[in-house]
Amino acid sequence: MSVLSWPLTARSLPWRDRLPSLGTALSLLVVGLVLVAAIAPGLLTDRSPTAIDLHSTLLAPSWQHPFGTDDAGRDLLTRVIHGSRQSLAIGLGATALAFLIAAVLGFTAALSGGVVDAVITRVIEVAFAFPALLLGLLVITIRGPSLATEIVAVGIGSAPGYARMVRGQVLAVRQAGFMEAASALGHRRFPIWRRHLFPNAMRPLVAVVTLGIGQSIVWASGLSFLGLGVPPPSPEWGALLDAGRLHITTSWWLEILPGLVIVLVALSVTALGRTLQNRLGGASR
Known part of the structure; x- marks a missing residue:
């Protein structure tokens, strides 16, 4: 066999072709x-x-204050850095809660079938018909604004969409040929589910969950911008936007720069989720 006809495999490709793309590398850097x-x-x-430094209020971006200062003289870049902990906690916590709820509903519906599947599916469809932001507002109205409430609100608002994907993925794997072959060989139901159903159903959903982290951060920032998130003086990113809107006509940096950070982080997490989705072979539903 000549060199030109040698088949190209993942191991035979040059090491440069297996490096992450520029966009993926930049996304990894941001994250x-x-x-x-x-x-x-x-x-x-x-x-x-x-x-607080009342002698340095509403200073424009400079070398000393790259993101400027707010109406209390606090360094905005410092507040953005410290606010990343709360914003990331909301994104991760809300996504984890949403997927936990979705996994329970989706697996129960797909594996039970019959009346149980019909009832859970109708509940999911009714919940999915409501905008996620509206469900979040309902939760916050009942519990009051706080970090924990914001996580619960965004998680519940995101859960119906994930539940539909989990149910569809489980049904697709359950009807696959290898599942029927394992059953025909006499294996019991629960070992088949544990060894074949759960791993194959969950693998493509991991990428979908990664995509949801950026979405949760954006939704949480929207709730905080409406004054329904973490109360001040928290440096959570959405709270920074809420505090800066009073000075948007005179101090543009209070809105633009934190907003750009939110967009950049959400895009980076989404890009990594897409990359992971392509590697795992999962597809959005």
């Missing part, structure tokens, strides 16, 4: 910086996010 800011903000800034 890495956010993780550092959330875990150890002191590595990125030595200022306090709540230190």
